[in-house]
Amino acid sequence: MKDTFKHKGMRNKLADTVARKGIKNEDVLNAIRKIPRHLFMDSSFEDHAYVDKAFPIAAEQTISQPYTVAFQTELLQIKKNDKVLEIGTGSGYQTAVLLELGARVYSIERQKELFKKTSLFLPKLGYRAKKLIFGDGYKGLEEEAPFDSIIVTAGAPFVPKPLMAQLKIGGRLVIPVGTSSQTMTLYIRKSEKEFEKREFGSFRFVPLLEDKK
Template sequence: MKDTFKHKGMRQQLVEILKKKGIKDQNVLAAINKIPRHLFMDSGFIDHAYQDKAFPIAADQTISQPYTVAFQSELMQVKRGDKVLEIGTGSGYQTAVLLELGAKVYSIERQQELFKKTSKFLPKIGYRAKKLIFGDGYKGLEEEAPFKSIIVTAGAPFVPNPLLSQLEIGGRLVIPVGEDIQIMTLFIRKGPKEFEKHELGEFRFVPLLEDKN
């Protein structure tokens, strides 16, 4: 569990790449500069940790491309103390970014293997979410709603209504929508039934798994 000067240097280079790609939020860049992404991957892949690429992790999932993490995080406009719901804990890297931004994070993971691994791993490196939950992200987390923002870290074929209903007024849902290629979509809740929708380009994600039981 080492984080060396070499790793820190590689992170700074990654931050410069993200700036060139258009990421402007200084808090998001600072979080990416601070979090030891290599620890979220198998030790054999350290060299890949600070490339701007997605990478396979357990249970046929991936750790998202840093640019994607930064892009989604920037769209959420997280302020310290915001209550945030994350759908798809995965490796926990996006969770760590949200925690660095000062959010109170509730995160749901559908894959048992990943859930067990990540819920042990995050506290080991000093990241404590409010709640990590094993369950169906399509349902959101009614008992903790409303949320200031909700982030979905897997491709959703449609926008689950429970997620929209669990946003507070003024809250933001960031979700990649589509089957093979997803459109990054931002919903801003303007009123009880009113949502403003923005479509922000194509991305590729692993699919969001729905509980079929």
């Protein structure tokens, strides 16, 4: 599949849609304008790529709704060279958005099929994360901590303690918390033991899988 002027036009419209829904960060909107989302999906579903909706991908997962990707990314307030941990690589679309913003991205995926596919696919598009890891997102990535930001792209029934511990003081954790539907939650680490918590309404995500071994 190619990336054409038609696709670019569709991306501009998608970015406009996301902006109308309240996303103001121009860097985030520019990432949506730039990243060829249709390439992250099966070619037979290309028509769905620039609609502001989530869509199924491999391993019973979804590529997140562009508005949700933009919303979570905007909450992170990423600056160039920030060290960011992503829990749930999925299709790699959110990873690409983080990389477009100049973040140094470490990403963990629990599904082997998706991990293999995305690990090969992202570099082909010129997106190179610092590390893509097959593993348990609930544990985070202690050996690379602390992180400026942590983003969780699946619904978590609770906030994993290791993720809180691996956040820098001043760092931001964005996580959808809940079971059937999730509340988008932001934690800002104020000190070793103190976190500020903010909630931003209801979203729907696939569940965050835990390693049951």
